[in-house]
Amino acid sequence: MAKLEIAALGPLQITIDQAPVSGFISDKVRGLLVYLAVEQPRPLRREALAALFWPDQPKAKALANLRRALANLRRVIDDENGRFLYITRQTLQFNADSQATVDAIQFAQLLGGGEPTLAQMEGAVKLINGRFLEGFSIDDSIAFEEWALLKQEQIQRQLLHTLNRLTAYYQAHHQPEIAVRYAWQQVNIEPWYEPGQRQLLRLLVQTRQRAAALAHYEQFQQELADELGVRPEPATRHLYEQIHQRQLEITADESSPAFLAEPPSTTLQPFVARAPELARLHGFLETAVAGQGKVAFVTGEAGSGKTSLLQTFARQAQKQCPRLIPLFGSCQAHIGPGNPYLPFRMILAHALGDVEALWRSGVFSRAQANRLWHLRQTAVALMQDVAPDCLMTLVDALLLPEDLPPTAVVKAPPQEILFQQMTHFLQQFSQHGPLLLLLDDLHWADSGSIDLLFYLQRQLAGYPILLLDTYRPEALLPVPPGENQHPLARLVHELTTNFGDIEVALNRADGREFVDAWLDTEPNQLDESFRQTLFSQTQGHALFTVELVADLQESGELWRDPNGIWQVGELVSLSHLPTKTEAIIAERFGRLSPSLRQLLYAASIQGEVFVAELVAQVVNRPIAEIIQSLSGPLARGHRLVRVVGRHLLGKETVSRYRFRHSLFQQYVYGRLDPNERAYLHQMTGELLVQLYKTADVALISAAAELAYHFEAAQTLSKAVHYCQLAGEHALRLSAHAEAINHYHRGLALLSSLPETPDRIRQEIDCQLALGAALLAVHGYAAPEVKEVYDWAFFLCGRVVATAETVTSLFWLTSYYAVSGDLAQAVLVSQQMLAIADQESVSAMHQMQAHVLAGLPLFFMGCNEEALAHFRQASSLYDPARHQPMVYTFGQDPGIGAMIWQGHVLLHIGCIAEARGCLQQALDWAAMLDHPYTAAFTHLLAGGTPNVWYVWDLATAMGHVQTAVQLAQEGNFAHVLALGTFYLGYLKAVTCLLQQGDIDEESVAEGFALMEQGMTLEAEIGSKLGLSSRWLLLADVHRQYGQIEQAWHALQQAEMEAYGRRELYFEAEILRLKGELYLLAGDVAQAKASWQKAIYSARRQRAKTWEHRAEAALQRLG
Template sequence: NDVRTRALVSGAVVLRGQAIGDGSAPYAPWRHAIHWLALLSNVTPRMAAVLKPIVPDIDALVGEPVGLAPEIDPRGAQIRLFSAVSDLLKQRSSPVVMILEDLHWADDESLALLSWLSRLVPDLPVLLVGSFRDDEAPDLPSHLPEMSVLSLSRLSYDAIVRLSAQMLGPAGSKPEVTRYLARETEGNVFFLVELVRSLAEEAGQLDRITSMALPAHHIAGGVRRVVARRIARVPGRYQPLLKLAAIFGRTLDLALLQQAEPQADLEAWLAAAEYAAVLDVDDGQWRFSHDKLRDYLLQSLTEAERRDLHRRAALAIEQVYPDSPEHIAALAHHWKQAGDRAQEARYVAQAGQQALASGAYQKALALLERALALETLLDGVTAARLRLALGETCYGLGEYDRAQRLLMEATDRFEAQRDAKGIAHSLRLLGNIALALGSYDDARDWLRRGLAIAREAEDQLEAGRLLRALGLVAQTVGDYAEARRCFEESLSILTDTGDQTGMAGALSNLASIAHVDGQFEEARRLYEQALSHFEAVGFTWGVAYTLTSLGETEEALGNLTRARELHQQALTLCREIGHRWGAALALHNLGRACLALEIYGEAHQALAEAFAIAREIQTTPLALAILTTYANLLATAGADVEAGALLVFVMHHPQVEQDTLQTARKFATALQQRLSPPAWQAATERGKSLRLETVEALLFVDQAADAPPN
C-alpha cells in the first residue's frame, strides 16, 4: 500500500492484480490489472479480440461487440496475448506501476507473461512490482531473471525505529517504545503492526500509545495466536459467513456470498468485519486485510464444514455465473474439495481444454491429467476429446512419446464413437509429430489416412490442414511437385473456409517451393501475401518465419543488404517471443547474408551462435545446414581441407535434409575440383571421422581467426 500511495502521489497510474491459488482461471493475477489497462488505452478491434479470454467484459470497455481472435496454435496464441499486453503498455507516455501480489500462487503462464514484460520495461515508463512468500516458492526468482529480488527479512532495530515513528509520530521514536516493540516482535512486521493495532485499541487511539503504561508481554503464542485474536473480534453470528468468504478467496465477490447465504445482512457483516480489521476495502474491492487471516479460517474448518462450504460455493457460482469460462477452473476446484467427483470431472476437463487454448501448457497438463484420473465418470466422446487435448498438450511441451501414445488412444476412442472429425484431428497431430521426429513414411501414412476420413466426412477445414501437412512432408523429402500440389489444394480449401492462419501458412509454403524452383519474383509475391495474413491474425512466429524466408529470396535476387535487414528483423522477433529454433534459423540466414556481403566477423558470430542454439535444442537437421554454410566461410578463409571435411560429414549424416544435401553436394563438387586428389582424400577421411559433438570445438574455435578481416 505504501508503494501504491507513493506512486499515486507522484502521478503514476497504479494497476494491481493478485494470484488466488487453487481454482484460478489462466492468467488470474493479470485479469484485474489488464482490465484497467485496457480501459485506459486505445484498444484496436484486433487487440480486443486477443484480450477477450482474460478480459471477458472487453465488449463493454470498447463499446462494441468483440468476437474471438482467429484460431492459431496454442503457443502462438500465448505469444499473441503477450504481445497485445505489451502493446497496451507501450501506449503509455506517463508512468505506470503494476503491482502483482501473492505470486507464490501464480501459475507458470502468469509468470511467463511477467518475465516477458520484465524484458521490455527498461525501455518503457513502467515499474513492475511483485510480492511472494519465499518459504512457499523459494525458486520463484529463477523464473524471473530480469527482475531484482528485495528480501523483506525481519526488521533491524533502526528500521523498527523508523516504522514506529511513521505509525506513531515523533513520540514513536522514544527509546522505551522502540525497545518494547523490538523485544516483543523481534522485527516481525506482521507482529509489529498487529501489536501497534492492539495497543491502540487499549489506549483508545493511536497517539495515546506512547503515554500509556506498556504491558510486560503483549504477544504470546506466535502468529496463530495473534490471528485468532483478530478473528475473535468479529461477533459470533458473523463467523459462519466469514468462513464461507474464505472459501471463495482473499478478494470477496458479494454477489456470490449473497447467493450462497440469501438471508445474510451483508452490509452489517461487512461493517463488523471491517471494524475488527479482518476485512478492508482495497482499490474498490472488499478483501481479507491479510492472507494469514484467511489461512487461519481455512485451517480451522472441520472436514464436514470444508466439504459443505465448497459445495455451496460451487452451487453459487453456477447460479450467478452460468456457463462463464472465467469460472470453470474455480468450479473444478470447489467440486473437488466438496468430494463430488462427477462434477469435478466435468469441469476439470473443460478447464484443461480452456488452458490449452490459451497456450497455458503447464496448467493444461495438470488439469487434464486430473481429468484423466476421473475419466470413468466421463462419457465416451468427452473421454476421447480429453486424450486428444492431453496429447496436444504433450506435443506442445515436446513430450513426443507420450503425445503419440495418447493420440493413438484418442484415435481408437473416436473410432468407437464414430467421430470422424476427432479421428482426423488426432491423425493430423500424429503426422506432425512423426514429421518432427524425421519418420517421414509414418507421417505420410497418418496424414493420408486422416485426409481420407476428413474428405469422407466433408470436413473441409481439417482436410485443408491435412493437405498442408502432407505438403510439408513432401517438401522435406524433396518431392517438390507433390508438395506444390498439396499446398495449392490446401490454399484453395482454407481460403473457402476463411482460415486466415492456414492461408498464410499455405502461401508461405508455396513461396518456398517457388524459391526452390528459381521463381524468385513469384516467391517474393507469395511471401509478402503470407506476411500480411500473419500480421492480420497477430501470429508473431509466422511473421518472423516469413521475414527470414523473404530474406532468403532477396538474397537470391541479389538484394543482400535488404536480406540482411529482413533476417535481423526476424531475429529480433524470435528473441522477443523466446522462439529458440526460430532464432537459430534467423541467425543462420543472417550469417549467410553477411558472408555474401563479405562481413566476415558478423557472419562468424551469427553462425557460431546459431550452431550453439541448434545443438542445445537438439535440432540436428538445422545444425547440419548451419555447418554447410560455415564450410563456405572456412573455404573463404582458405581452409579448404577443413571445409571439405565438414561437407563430407554433413553429406553422410543420416539426418541431413534434402535441401541441405543438395547445397552441400554442389559446394563439395566445386571444392573437390579446386583441391588436389590427396588433399580431397584427406578431407574425406577427416569428415568421416567427425562427430556432431566435436565439430564445434574443432572448427568454430580453431578456425575463427582464419576468416578474412571484416
C-alpha cells in the same frame, strides 16, 4: 547568412530574413521550391519534376522549362554555391542542413519519430495557419494538385489527432480553459466529427459557457440540415437535452465518479516505526523521478507490514509529488500462478479508472483518486496507439469507453508483443506523471508476470518509473534437489547482482521500536514491564502486535481512564498471553455469533477477496442482511474484514469485501472440515457460474477460479472442463506456461476418474490442447511434444475419434521429420494418409495429411511422389473457407502445400511454374493476419528459393530480414534459427561477390550468424534440412579460400545426408565435392564426383542439379 523561410501550412509565404521574396517568373517556380522543400528527404529526378509541372509538354521542352525555372529560383533565393539546393545532372534535392526553415517539415518532425511530448504537440499546432498551400494552385498540373491535396489531407489527419490528444490531456488534468481552445480548433477543422462536437459542448459547460454551448449546438444542427440533410447523432442530441435541462453540472467535477461523493469508509490506522524503511523508498523514488528508472523489493514474513508500508509510502509520495501516478497490482493465494498476468491486469485497470477500491481503502485522497480517474481517457488513447493487443486481451471490456470501436481478438498475440506493448505503454504513460508501480505478494505470481517483470526492469532506464515489489523471503529458500526453484528467485538474483542492495527487509527492522511506537500512538501509562513482555510475546511482529493490543483493549485488560489514558488492568495475566498471531485470530473468531461465523465460512471459500452476493446465496440469507453484517460488526466491530467497494460485472453490480489480512482468511478456511469445504466449494462454484451467466460475462475469464472450486468439491469432470477452459484462456493471453500447467492439472484429475468413452474423449481433447501449448514453447522436436501426441494417438484407438487421430499423427510426423528421422516420418504419414483417405474427415485434415506425407519424401529426394501429395493438398484448398481455421490449427496447410510444391518444382527444373506457386503463397500469406505463417512464408517462399535456385541475393535478403523480425517478435524459435543462418549466409556471400577489397569484418559477422543459427537449431532439437546448411557453409568457406574448413563442413553435410537419408541436396554435395577436388588439383576425383552428381540428380528427376553438375563437368572439356 541570409535565412530562407517557407511557410506552407496556410497561405504560401516565402521570406528571406523576414522580408517577402519577389522575382519569381511564375507560380510554377514557387511550386517547385515548395515541392523540393517538402520532399527534401529524397533526391528527385529531373524527368519526374519536368513531367510534374509541365505534363502537356514534350519531354525536351519540359526539361528546358525546368532548367529555366531552376535558374530563376536560384537567383531569387540567392542559392550561392548550392547552399539551399543540391543539383546534379540527373537529380535535384533541397539541402536539409541549410539555413532554411520549412514549417511543413517542422510539423512532421515534431509529431514523427515516436511518441510526441506535450511541448512537441503544442509546438506543431502553433505552426498551423490554415490548410496546406491554402489559395495556391497550378491549374495545368493535375499531378501537382493531387500531391498538394494528399499532403493537405495527411497534415489535417495529424493535426486532428494532435488536437484531440491535447484536448483530452488538458481536460484530464482539470484545465478546461486550455482544453476548450483546442476543442474549438478541432471542430473548426472538421465540423462533422461529432465526438469532437460533444467534447466541445461539455467543455463549454465546464467553463461556464452554457448559453454558448446551446447556441453552438443549434447552429451545428442547422448546418447539418442545410449541408447534409441529416440530424445530429443521438448521443449529441442527448447531450444537448442534458445541457438544456441543466442536468449537466457546470463544474468540471460533474464527470467525477459517484463514489467520490461519499464520505471515506475507512479510518486509517497509524503507521509507526518504519522511518528508515520509508526514507529508503523515498530515495528510490527520487532517483526514479529524475529519469533513472528503478526497481526495489520490500520483503518480510506474513503480517510484517509489507502492504501497509507500500500504502503509506504511496500516500506520502503523492503529497510530495502531486503529479505522481501510483498504480497497484497484487497476486492471489488461492489461484496463484493459475491467473495469468493478474498484477499487471490490475495495474492497467487502475490506469483506466478502476480506483474505487484504492479510494475506499484510504490509499488515495479524494483529489488523488479524482485525478487518476480523469487520466483514464489519456490511458485509453495511449493504449490504442502503443498497446492495442494489451487493451484487447488484458483489460476488462467494462472499463473501456462505450464509444470505443470493438475489436475482435482472433488470435493470441505473441508474448513478446504483449511485453513490448505493456512496456511502451508504461514508458509513455510516465510522461503524464512519474509512475509508482506497486506489486504486492509476488511469491504468489504466475510465471508470465515474472517474465514480464524480467522484460520490464531492463527497459526502465531513462524513464521516471519506480517498480516496487513485495514478497515473503521464505519463498526463495533453497529447494531440495529435483525440485524447481521459485521463478521469482532468478529475477531477485539478477537484480541484486546488477544493482546491489535494493531490498528493504522488514524482518531486520527493530521489533522493540515498533512495539513502543505502536503503544505510543495514543496517550498511555504502560510501563516498561508490560512493554517488554509484549515484545517477548510478539518479537515486534506488526500484525501480531497490533491485534494482540486490540484484543487486550477489547477484553478490558488494557483500559482507558477518564482522561483518555490507557492503563494496564489489575487483572491482566501476562503469562497467559497468546504466543502466535493465529491464537489472537482464534480468540476474536470465538467471540462471533454462530450466524457471523457461518457468513465468514462461506466468504473464506472465495479467497481473501469475496463477493457478498455469493455469500448471501450460499447461506440463504437476504443480501441486505449480509451487507449489514459485513460492513457493521465484522468490519467496524471485530475488524476482520473491510469494504472494497461496488464492482460492475457485466450486467450486474456486486459488492466486494476483503479479509483484513490473508492470515484471517486462512484461519477461517482452516476451521472447516473436509466435508464442509467440499460442500461450500460446490455451492460457490455453481453459484459463480450462474452469476456469470446472469451478468452475461464469458465463463472463460473465471475458468481458473471455477476449476479451483470444483476440484476442491471433488466434482472432477467439471474441474477438468474448467482446467481446459483456463488453459484456453491462458493461451489467448500468450501465457503458455500457465496453459501447460492447467492442462497438466486437468489430466491429473482425469486419471482419477473411471475409464469411460466420455472420459477418454475428454482426455484426448486435453492432450491435444496440451500438445499445442508445448509446441509453442518447445518447438516441433521436443521429446515432451512426442510423448503427448503418442499418448493422444493411443487414446484415439480406444474410441471413435478420426479427426483427432489425424491431428495426432500430423504432429507426430512433424516431430519425426524435424528431429531428422525421415524414414519414421514417412511411415507415420502413410498411416495418417490412409486414415484421412478412408474415413470421413474434413478437407482441412486431408490437406494436413497430404502436406505432411509429401514433406519427408521431398527431403529424401523423392520429388515426384512428394509433388503429387503437395498438388493434392493444393487442390483441396479454398482460401476463403480455410484461412480462418489457421487460428485453430496453428498453421495454414494450403500455403504450406504451395510453398513445398514450389520447392519441388525448382528441383525438377520447372522454374516458371515454381515462381508462380511461391508468389501465390506470398500473396495468400499477405491476406492472412497470422505472424507465424507470414514469417514461415517470407523465409521459405521468398528467401531460400532466391538463395538456392534463382540467385537473387537482394530479394532473398529482404524476405529473410522480414522473417527474422517476425520470428523475433513472435518468439518463433524454428523460423528464427533458420532465418539467422540464412541472414549470415547472405551477408557473407554478398561481401565475397563484391568488387575490390573484401570487408573481412562483415564476412566474419556472416559466419558468426550462420553458426548462431545452427546452434539455435541444435537447442530446439531441429535437424530437418541440416545437410543443406552444412553444404552452404562449406561453399562460403570455399569462396573465402578456407579450404580445410570447407572440407570439414562438407563432411558434416555428407554425414547428415547419408546418415538420415536426407538426400534432396545429394547432387549439390557431390558437385561441391568435385569443386574442392579440382582446387586440390585432383581432376580425376573431381570428374568422378560430378558424374555421381549427375547420376543422383537423374535418379531424383532433379533437372536443376543435373544441369549444374553437367556444366561443371563440361569445364574439363
